[in-house]
Amino acid sequence: MTAAVTTEHREHYLALVGHGDEAAAVDYALGLAECGVSPRDLVLDLIGPTQRRIGDLWARDEWSVAQEHAATHVSEQVVAALAARHRPRPDRGVVVVACVDGEWHALPARLFAEVIRWDGWDVRFLGASVPGPHLVSYLHRHGPDVVAVSCSVPTRLTSAHRVIQAVQDVGVPVLAGGGGFGPGARWGTKLGADRVAADGRAALEVLRSWPLRAVAEVSPLRDSFVSDDEHVLVVKRGAQLVAVAMDRLADRFPAVHGYTAAQREATEYDLGQIVEFLCAGLFVDDVELFRAFVSWLCVVLASRRVPPETVDLVLDVYHDELFDFPRARAHLVAGRRQVPAGRQVAA
Structure with missing residues (x-):
């Protein structure tokens, strides 16, 4: 038993x-x-x-x-x-498991690789941050039945989309999983993955029931994903947004003027993360991505005794600066509603 x-x-x-x-x-x-x-x-x-x-x-x-x-x-x-x-001796198909380019959280993918290996699959685990061209080259040489793509952080979704397309162009179906693909791995579906799995057990069931040899049976969403350029343009404005936000923070909180180089670098990193998650939300056109990030960020900063007013201020700055990006402003409005006691911006 x-x-x-x-x-x-x-x-x-x-x-x-x-x-x-x-x-x-x-x-x-x-x-x-x-x-x-x-x-x-x-x-x-x-x-x-x-x-x-x-x-x-x-x-x-x-x-x-x-x-x-x-x-x-x-x-x-x-x-x-x-x-x-x-x-165990493998008695099923060959599965390549890889993290998308820029994804350094390899342990979740490793856990998945071992789980399916114990289920009888012949697993080739490629580890963290596998560049797309190198993955494609590997697939040409080894011809697996499926590629399992792992993404733990939503800011890597653009890389995930490129990897999904590149693998499918080789004629190999893609299983997408990991926290970066969102609740129920729904953003993996949106980006055209052939199958998605919310967790390891779901992935086992997908692999067991999937006719892997029938590559012609593709996702109806393959090649249907369309994103406008708003997320790209906001990325290009990232450095400017961070600089303006730093100036506004210093105006509101004079102590910022006395920050050490390390403190300033850490603050600029946090401000840049806000931009990156905003762009990820724009890429998949899902305001919940950015809203969930802001909620998490407020928990992190509150535990470090950073007042929520700072988050509210930064989101307000980005909202003003991105006056010509309507979707970005809508995401920022939704994000500000997650800030404890944050004042609201008119939609």
């Missing part, structure tokens, strides 16, 4: 990775496997949820970046240990 992962298991595992205790975490996971928990369930119900919890802890400033990185490294070693211990 197969054992299940419990809340107590997850809490104990979180404590181990939080202390960076690699040996203990590996032993704990292997011990659970010996007690009847399947490797698949350890990945989907223990390691995956723990990684999401770690992200929340960082966002709320309860964990540092260093602690988050250390914990992620431990989980990578746990996955490697489970993979070395459980090596």
Whole structure:
């Protein structure tokens, strides 16, 4: 009888990775496997949820970046240990798993790769940030049945779209998954992926039921995605937007004038992130993308004692500066409504 992962298991595992205790975490996971928990369930119900919890802890400033990185490294070693211990002979098709160009969050894709490997697939895991031309070259040489494209951050959706098109042009179908494709991986569908999966279990079901050899059975959305140039033009205005926002922040908060070079660089990075997520929302024409980002950003900044007024001010500046971009202004209005106690901009 197969054992299940419990809340107590997850809490104990979180404590181990939080202390960076690699040996203990590996032993704990292997011990659970010996007690009847399947490797698949350890990945989907223990390691995956723990990684999401770690992200929340960082966002709320309860964990540092260093602690988050250390914990992620431990989980990578746990996955490697489970993979070395459980090596089934593949009896299904060949699946290439790759992160889109510029996507450095490789662990979610690695978790998926091992889950489908344990389901009998012959998996070729290419890792983080695979440039499109290199991926296409690999496909020409190895001819897989499907390419699973991973995207964890919505700001990489333009890269994801290019990769999806390039892979399909080779005649290989695409399965899109990862948090960057949005709730239910809906932006993967919009960008023309042949199939999408919201999580690892859904991906297993998709692969099991998909007639991979029938490449002619393509997504009805393939080649139908159309985006205007507004997101491109806003990207080009990015540096100008950040500069104006920095000036306005300094006017409102005189302490900004005394920032160190590191503080100024960090602030400019945050301002640039707002522009990038705005452009991602424009690219897929979904205001929810930017709205969700602003909600998350407010949580992150509040935990670091940054007043929400700063976010409201920056969104107001961008709204004024982008007076000739109606869709961008609509996204900014929606974003401002997510700021606690933020004043509203007329639509």
